[in-house]
Amino acid sequence: xxxxxxxxxxxxxxxxxxxxxxxxxxxxxxxxxxxxxxxxxxxxxxxxxxxxxxxxxxxxxxxxxxxxxxxxxxxxxxxxxxxxxxxxxxxxxxxxxxxxxxxxxxxxxxxxxxxxxxxxxxxxxxxxxxxxxxxxxxxxxxxxxxxxxxxxxxxxxxxxxxxxxxxxxxxxxxxxxxxxxxxxxxxxxxxxxxxxxxxxxxxxxxxxxxxxxxxxxxxxxxxxxxxxxxxxxxxxxxxxxxxxxxxxxxxxxxxxxxxxxxxxxxxxxxxxxxxxxxxxxxxxxxxxxxxxxxxxxxxxxxxxxxxxxxxxxxxxxxxxxxxxxxxxxxxxxxxxxxxxxxxxxxxxxxxxxxxxxxxxxxxxxxxxxxxxxxxxxxxxxxxxxxxxxxxxxxxxxxxxxxxxxxxxxxxxxxxxxxxxxxxxxxxxxxxxxxxxxxxxxxxxxxx
Amino acid sequence: xxxxxxxxxxxxxxxxxxxxxxxxxxxxxxxxxxxxxxxxxxxxxxxxxxxxxxxxxxxxxxxxxxxxxxxxxxxxxxxxxxxxxxxxxxxxxxxxxxxxxxxxxxxxxxxxxxxxxxxxxxxxxxxxxxxxxxxxxxxxxxxxxxxxxxxxxxxxxxxxxxxxxxxxxxxxxxxxxxxxxxxxxxxxxxxxxxxxxxxxxxxxxxxxxxxxxxxxxxxxxxxxxxxxxxxxxxxxxxxxxxxxxxxxxxxxxxxxxxxxxxxxxxxxxxxxxxxxxxxxxxxxxxxxxxxxxxxxxxxxxxxxxxxxxxxxxxxxxxxxxxxxxxxxxxxxxxxxxxxxxxxxxxxxxxxxxxxxxxxxxxxxxxxxxxxx
Numbered sequence: 001x002x003x004x005x006x007x008x009x010x011x012x013x014x015x016x017x018x019x020x021x022x023x024x025x026x027x028x029x030x031x032x033x034x035x036x037x038x039x040x041x042x043x044x045x046x047x048x049x050x051x052x053x054x055x056x057x058x059x060x061x062x063x064x065x066x067x068x069x070x071x072x073x074x075x076x077x078x079x080x081x082x083x084x085x086x087x088x089x090x091x092x093x094x095x096x097x098x099x100x101x102x103x104x105x106x107x108x109x110x111x112x113x114x115x116x117x118x119x120x121x122x123x124x125x126x127x128x129x130x131x132x133x134x135x136x137x138x139x140x141x142x143x144x145x146x147x148x149x150x151x152x153x154x155x156x157x158x159x160x161x162x163x164x165x166x167x168x169x170x171x172x173x174x175x176x177x178x179x180x181x182x183x184x185x186x187x188x189x190x191x192x193x194x195x196x197x198x199x200x201x202x203x204x205x206x207x208x209x210x211x212x213x214x215x216x217x218x219x220x221x222x223x224x225x226x227x228x229x230x231x232x233x234x235x236x237x238x239x240x241x242x243x244x245x246x247x248x249x250x251x252x253x254x255x256x257x258x259x260x261x262x263x264x265x266x267x268x269x270x271x272x273x274x275x276x277x278x279x280x281x282x283x284x285x286x287x288x289x290x291x292x293x294x295x296x297x298x299x300x301x302x303x304x305x306x307x308x309x310x311x312x313x314x315x316x317x318x319x320x321x322x323x324x325x326x327x328x329x330x331x332x333x334x335x336x337x338x339x340x341x342x343x344x345x346x347x348x349x350x351x352x353x354x355x356x357x358x359x360x361x362x363x364x365x366x367x368x369x370x371x372x373x374x375x376x377x378x379x380x381x382x383x384x385x386x387x388x389x390x391x392x393x394x395x396x397x398x399x400x401x402x403x404x405x406x407x408x409x410x411x412x413x414x415x416x417x418x419x420x421x422x423x424x425x426x427x428x429x430x431x432x433x434x435x436x437x438x439x440x441x442x443x444x445x446x447x
Numbered sequence: 448x449x450x451x452x453x454x455x456x457x458x459x460x461x462x463x464x465x466x467x468x469x470x471x472x473x474x475x476x477x478x479x480x481x482x483x484x485x486x487x488x489x490x491x492x493x494x495x496x497x498x499x500x501x502x503x504x505x506x507x508x509x510x511x512x513x514x515x516x517x518x519x520x521x522x523x524x525x526x527x528x529x530x531x532x533x534x535x536x537x538x539x540x541x542x543x544x545x546x547x548x549x550x551x552x553x554x555x556x557x558x559x560x561x562x563x564x565x566x567x568x569x570x571x572x573x574x575x576x577x578x579x580x581x582x583x584x585x586x587x588x589x590x591x592x593x594x595x596x597x598x599x600x601x602x603x604x605x606x607x608x609x610x611x612x613x614x615x616x617x618x619x620x621x622x623x624x625x626x627x628x629x630x631x632x633x634x635x636x637x638x639x640x641x642x643x644x645x646x647x648x649x650x651x652x653x654x655x656x657x658x659x660x661x662x663x664x665x666x667x668x669x670x671x672x673x674x675x676x677x678x679x680x681x682x683x684x685x686x687x688x689x690x691x692x693x694x695x696x697x698x699x700x701x702x703x704x705x706x707x708x709x710x711x712x713x714x715x716x717x718x719x720x721x722x723x724x725x726x727x728x729x730x731x732x733x734x735x736x737x738x739x740x741x742x743x744x745x746x747x748x749x750x751x752x753x754x755x756x757x758x759x760x761x762x763x764x765x766x767x768x769x770x771x772x773x774x775x776x777x778x779x780x781x782x783x784x785x786x787x788x789x790x791x792x793x794x795x796x797x798x799x800x801x802x803x804x805x806x807x808x809x810x811x812x813x814x815x816x817x818x819x
Contacts, residue, residue, distance in 0.1 A: 094474075094477070095470075252451050263458075265462060
């Protein structure tokens with residue numbers, strides 16, 4: 001028991017402990033720092049191992065909660081007053097525009113950091129060695145971040161919000177049997193209106209945060225229970241040097257956190273959150289695009305039957321969730337890309353995606369016309385089943401190519417496939433954002 | 448100090464500098480944002496105004512016929528509630544209908560708010576410009592001109608009642624054509640009156656309808672605005688419209704003309720109309736010159752560019768002592784363009800040296816001035 005008598009000045013003016021023992025005790029006795037172990041392996045502190053993505057995502061989530069609560073004071077989820085409320089916030093409330101800007105950009109950034117975080121965890125094999133539960137939890141967290149962004153997108157009730165959500169939720173209608181009832185339930189009716197705004201608001205500020213905070217806490221707790229940050233298994237007889245959390249880990253976190261805070265704040269000061277004209281259900285913009293993070297999916301919709309375009313990503317997501325069972329080799333835990341050969345397959349997979357996906361998009365735009373070539377078949381088969389099977393066959397071929405021609409093992413080939421899939425999603429999103437113009441025709445983004 | 452400390456200190460420094468700077472600039476940013484928002488409201492509402500209101504209140508808010516003008520300080524400083532409710536709910540006993548969606552109109556809260564801001568802050572010349580760009584020239588209501596000859600013709604139709612009919616049609620032309628049509632053909636606002644059903648209705652019934660109005664429609668009661676004899680005269684005219692028709696006498700509407708701005712002939716015709724009514728007083732018929740210089744001459748046409756011509760019309764003559772007035776406030780750019788195109792269309796046939804100061808226009812040598 002620590003019974004050293006402290007003066008009042010020492011209690012108020014907190015001073016950093018200077019010896020390792022009290023530093024470790026300070027970590028163990030602090031509710032926030034206790035999220036960390038008291039000592040961390042030295043190689044785990046390398047910034048380019050984690051890129052600080054988990055910590056930055058957490059900070060962004062905290063910023064979002066803080067700014068979100070402040071925004072709630074001036075927001076009214078009614079179609080008559082939501083938009084004018086935002087206008088009021090932007091023009092009459094001191095720091096209102098900055099507040100909205102921070103919330104907007106932090107929300108979009110969180111989507112990117114969580115996506116990259118998932119990529120980092122996959123590539124370092126950090127879902128291995130008993131971390132399957134947390135891997136699946138983290139996939140739910142990622143999906144929740146998407147849901148947060150999507151529900152928040154509607155709240156300003158401007159043209160962008162209305163039509164992005166209209167296009168986004170119309171995808172639901174393609175799911176057989178449950179699609180229409182789920183869509184009606186979420187929208188509170190057949191189309192986006194007052195009921196939708198209320199629903200999305202409640203989901204955005206109450207349902208999602210409650211679940212999210214719980215899952216996030218569980219995620220942190222599991223990381224500690226599963227043995228902290230993953231590290232390569234040391235060679236026999238080798239001891240890994242460990243350093244105290246204070247100051248070695250904390251100083252990195254503080255640096256990354258303040259840098260992010262400064263960058264986010266200055267960016268939000270420079271670029272305010274966008275606000276288009278009031279939502280007008282009678283005048284869809286052309287092109288009517290979903291929110292940017294759904295444009296990869298929307299791009300897929302242009303090329304195949306909606307059922308296939310929903311089936312493929314769902315299957316891939318399931319596959320990613322099942323990764324701990326598909327790639328159970330525990331020896332490669334904590335090693336980027338599993339091995340040097342794995343790194344090469346990853347680069348090759350990424351390059352393949354960058355070249356193959358645009359080529360396929362162009363080919364489908366100008367040449368391939370499956371429903372036209374197979375007029376006797378229903379489009380669900382000619383434009384749905386066949387392209388879906390072709391895509392899955394293509395993925396299988398890529399996997400076989402990595403295994404056979406590059407002489408990689410199963411895990412390394414999966415790394416290549418994962419790199420191909422994630423880069424494909426990014427490429428499809430870029431095409432959807434920048435290369436789709438009026439009537440979703442292919443255009444050049446410049447001039 | 449290691450690199451992490453450096454990053455932290457540098458980031459904190461950035462925050463410490465950026466936040467107060469933003470704080471200092473915040474009042475300015477807010478006032479700019481308010482101004483932008485106001486302009487956005489006004490420009491959105493301008494479109495609404497041209498589409499919905501200009502037909503009655505005029506392209507410059509000057510008010511047409513019995514419709515009140517909007518371009519005055521009384522309304523600009525009027526209470527927000529008064530303006531909003533008037534637009535939303537209409538005004539009882541007038542032709543102003545209710546515009547709010549909840550009242551059977553087509554505008555929502557937001558659009559009516561925009562219109563209130565519009566009435567307070569708009570520059571009416573720009574609205575005129577906008578309605579011209581949409582091809583509504585001039586946006587006046589069909590209030591036909593009634594000449595003495597026209598009335599005499601009607602009076603001559605029937606020795607006994609002709610005078611009554613003439614008085615009736617004069618009142619009709621002044622008050623009723625807006626809704627019932629120049630020749631009683633009716634419109635989307637009101638039923639046709641040049642109709643056998645009306646002629647067979649008893650005169651007492653028609654007179655009562657005019658006097659009391661029809662609740663629930665845009666037909667107001669005219670009691671107090673028209674005397675009983677006036678109303679009786681209108682009734683007499685309505686009941687005998689077929690007699691006037693069969694004599695081949697009809698009112699001619701100066702209807703608002705919708706001009707296709709992509710059709711050069713229509714634009715040219717507009718230019719000619721404006722030139723003949725406005726410019727020829729000084730510049731002479733077909734630009735032959737007068738108090739102002741002749742324009743139908745290569746001296747002008749091959750030397751002065753369209754831009755220079757527009758500049759002169761918009762801002763007035765630039766030479767000292769020029770009496771050329773500025774038309775920028777009175778004509779829209781569309782009209783000025785049309786006039787310039789009309790003038791330019793003389794170029795192929797214009798004489799190299801016209802008789803810019805012909806003796807008839809007071810030019811030439813002094814000794815010839817009196818030789819006409």
